[in-house]
Amino acid sequence: MxxxxxxxxxxxxxxxxxxxxxxxxxxxxxxxxxxxxxxxxxxxxxxxxxxxxxxxxxxxxxxxxxxxxxxxxxxxxxxxxxxxxxxxxxxxxxxxxxxxxxxxxxxxxxxxxxxxxxxxxxxxxxxxxxxxxxxxxLLVPPECIKNGKGEYYKVFTPFFRVWRKYIREHGVAAPYNRASVKSSGVANFSAVNFSLPTISSDIPEADIPILNDSEAWPIGEALIRRNAQRFVREQVQDYKARRDTPAVEGTSKLSAYFEIGALSPRVAAHLLQKASPEFPEGLDDGAHTWLSELAWREFYQHLLFHEPRLAKGEPFQAEQAAFPWRNDRDEFLAWCEGCTGFPIVDAGMRQLNETGWMHNRVRMIVASFLVKDLHINWQWGETYFMQRLIDGSFPANNGGWQWSAGTGTDAAPYFRVFNPTSQGEKFDPDGHYIRKWVAELKDVPNKYIHNPHAYLREQTKQAGMFADDVKSERLYPKPIVDHKKARESFIQTFKQVKNNNERD
CATH class of the missing domain: 3.40.50.620 (HUPs)
Structure with missing residues (x-):
């Protein structure tokens, strides 16, 4: 047997x-x-x-x-x-x-x-x-969190409250050691190497090399666990203050390991538990905020479990399937390539293309820009992210894009539209992140880094170059959209779709 x-x-x-x-x-x-x-x-x-x-x-x-x-x-x-x-x-x-x-x-x-x-x-x-x-x-199975009517939660804040209550009442078991798995037998293992096939996509293809070498990300269960321990010991207390600043190493960068299951959320929770005897309560602000990110991960998995239609390409708010997306191919490719003329957006897309990872705050900025400035279907962005990200999680990626588009549960209100320039000014004030990823802007002074076009035109004139020669290494593309007009148009159209559905 x-x-x-x-x-x-x-x-x-x-x-x-x-x-x-x-x-x-x-x-x-x-x-x-x-x-x-x-x-x-x-x-x-x-x-x-x-x-x-x-x-x-x-x-x-x-x-x-x-x-x-x-x-x-x-x-x-x-x-x-x-x-x-x-x-x-x-x-x-x-x-x-x-x-x-x-x-x-x-x-x-x-x-x-x-x-x-x-x-x-x-x-x-x-x-x-x-x-x-x-x-x-998961820390909490999806069947175990229901509201008073026996329904699943559609909003994160009450979900997070009940999720913590479940953990407090049931506890977090200490991870067992490898001795429980040890056998008296002798075995060998020969490593394998398979390649994924190429399957055509419905979205326009960007002429950008797709990374396939993950050597920059260490593997091995013991090493991954030590990295998690180091983050909780040395960095988690500053997580809330630093997580939105893309120029600093303020996040754990453990998401890829959670996604493939090399690290379990219970190990992460057990590390946090050591900081507070009242766990999951009693944590400092940084640890509490990181715990909430673990809960967001589970919230989206619960949501996919309860709403399987989301895995079939449907928006959570079904009426928004009627939204008349522009889906301009050239503008989509400019977004993919990081050539929109909005520095924080372009820095994020270039980081994604060059590393297979993007800072979470910037993910929200570039997603909002694609959907609410360019009026391109959020599913195009969802697919592009999955095809590039090392930590691509269908539940989290789908949930994040629907949040940004205003089509999901617990979504950002449709009238909340990120201004990409002010977002850059707030979260990358000195432009360190932008300069790292957008080489054309490396010499632009802080004063102009978030709106560099007038400065670059003046520099171009002084150098005797043509201002429209955007192919020059010293130049940077003009903004491909007027943010104010695009914002007003998106809000008006979204509201009209909602009103049409309510009348029906």
């Missing part, structure tokens, strides 16, 4: 309930434990996983295989194309290896839920194999 652990986006041994439960019950019954992973490459590509995220995932998967081998276990990696292939592949593995029980951690998006339902149906009803699922990728 044997037991099987199925890894998905939970590439860790520490604080992984599927691993712990399989190993504990195997020891009691003297069963063998098998470990498998089934990367579904066509499916991941269709879900717009970036090559950079896939590379990080694959490196961590290989690291996990090496960790298991060190503990006497083997990890078998079975390459598939689609989620629909999983049920037969797992069933065959179970028949071949006399599996009696399978263990995995739940995922909460529509396609993943359907995949797991098909696998469970086949194993339990056709093969009499017991299926055990767990929620160690």
């Amino acid at each position: 044997a037991r099987l652990v199925w890894f998905r986006q939970d590439l860790r041994l520490l604080d992984n309930d599927a691993v712990l439960q399989a190993c504990q019950h195997a020891n009691e019954e003297r069963d063998k434990v098998f470990f498998i992973a089934m990367p579904t490459l066509q499916q991941y590509a269709q879900h717009n996983w970036s090559p950079l995220k896939w590379d990080l995932y694959q490196r961590q998967l290989n690291s996990l295989g090496a960790d298991l081998a060190e503990l006497g276990h083997s990890l078998e990696i079975i390459k598939l194309d689609w989620f629909a292939d999983c049920e037969n592949a797992i069933a065959e593995f179970c028949r071949t290896n006399d599996i009696t029980d399978i263990y995995f951690n739940r995922e909460y998006v529509f396609d993943e839920i359907k995949r797991d339902e098909r696998v469970t149906q086949k194993l339990e009803h056709n093969l009499n194999i017991k299926v055990h699922s767990f929620d160690s990728n």
Whole structure:
């Protein structure tokens, strides 16, 4: 007899309930434990996983295989194309290896839920194999937070209050150590390397190289955990004060590891718990704010679980599907390339294109600009982000874009439109972030850094250059839109769509 652990986006041994439960019950019954992973490459590509995220995932998967081998276990990696292939592949593995029980951690998006339902149906009803699922990728399972009417929360603030209450009442279990996973066997692991296929997209393609090498992001469970410990020990107290300043290292940069499951939210919460005996209350401002970011991550996963239509491209506010987007291709490509003429927007897009990551405050600025200044469908931006980000999370990315567009739950009011110039002045006052990513502006004085065009024209005249020669390294494109007019137009159109729906 044997037991099987199925890894998905939970590439860790520490604080992984599927691993712990399989190993504990195997020891009691003297069963063998098998470990498998089934990367579904066509499916991941269709879900717009970036090559950079896939590379990080694959490196961590290989690291996990090496960790298991060190503990006497083997990890078998079975390459598939689609989620629909999983049920037969797992069933065959179970028949071949006399599996009696399978263990995995739940995922909460529509396609993943359907995949797991098909696998469970086949194993339990056709093969009499017991299926055990767990929620160690969340602090609070989505079924456990309801309002007085038994409904899920559509607004973050009351969700956060009840989410903390659940944690306070149920506690946060201390992560167990690797000894509980150790086997007396001897195993080897051979690393694998697969490439994601290319799947055509409905949005215009930008002629910008797509990164596929994640070496700048360290992998290995122990190292990732130490980085989390260092952040909580040395930086979290300043998180609230520094997180909105893109020129400083004020954020944890752990999001990519949460996304692939190399770090669990319970490990993060346990680190915060050490700072306050009343946890999750009693934290200082920085720690409390970081905890709220963990809650935002879970809020969006809960939302996708309760509203599967969001995974099918629908806005949460259904009437906004009728919004008449302009969808100007050239303006979209200018946004992608960081050539809009708005320095903070261009700095953010160039950071994304060159590193596969963007500061969160700047993500909100560039999203607002695409939707509310250029009047381009938020789904174009959502897709572009997913195709580039190393930490691309469908729930968080979808939720963030719908928040910015005013189409989602808990959305920014449609009349709240970020002014990209004043946002730059507020969050990058001296232009350090802008100069780092927009080379054309590296010599512009602070006084002009957020509105550099008049200064650059004067410099161009003095140098005897043509002011319209935007291809020159010393010049910078003119703003592609009048922010004031674009803002007024967006608000008027959005309001009209809402009014039309209310009359209907």
